[in-house]
Amino acid sequence: MNDFMNKDDKNDVILGTAAHELEQMVEQVCELIGTPLPETTELQRQVLAAFGFGAVYSITHRDRLAEAQAHALSIRMLIKPFNYSEQQAVDFADDLIRVASNEKTHPVMNTIIHRGINGHIQFTQEDFEALARNIQEILAAVQEQS
Template sequence: MNDFMNTDDKNDVILGAAAHELEQMVDQVCELIGTPLAETTELQRQVLAAFGFGAVYSITHRDRLAEPQAHALSIRMLTKPFNYSEQQAVDFADDLIRVASNEEAHPVMNTIIHRGINGHIQFTQEDHEALARNIQEIMAAVQQQG
């Protein structure tokens, strides 16, 4: 059956699976911090989105996605489950990409993105304790700065 799938269809399947994986990870992270996504503050939501962007990077690397696919996946994650508008998601994704490639642009967010890369690995290895510790440390640090 796969012989009949064209490249666009395969990309859709890969991106759909990656989007689903991201949603599961976000759900689990929210469960670990004890706050449903809908009840987070805007700052918490941005932190979780940056952490999730780290997971996008991890998935992009693992699945060897092209840059446009990674960008699409980032926007998809920001619109669902984070509920940013499409324009907000595009702008935020562009900011996250800029920060991920330039630590000086925003050192704290860069660190959160990199912790999200580790968080994705912890999620896929089902290391709930390490994932919980990872996100809780970030949230505590951000609350102190806030």
């Protein structure tokens, strides 16, 4: 069947599968913190989005996605499930890329992104206890700082 799919169709399938995986992870994380995504504060939503961006990086590495695919996946994740507008998602994705590339830009956000990489591994291994601890520690630390 793959012989009949063009490159764009394969790309759509890969990104669609990855986007679905991210949505499931975000849903699981929200369940673990006991707060549905629509009920999170803006700060919590930003933290969860940065954590999710770490998962994007993990998926990108695992699936050997191209830079353009990773960027598209980041934007897609910020639009759905996080409900940012398209322009907000593009701007936020660019900020997350900048932060992930240079720890000194925003050390706290960089740490959250890297914890999200670990969180994705915990999610795929169904280690929900560790995933819950991971995200709860981050949220507690961020709440203390604000």
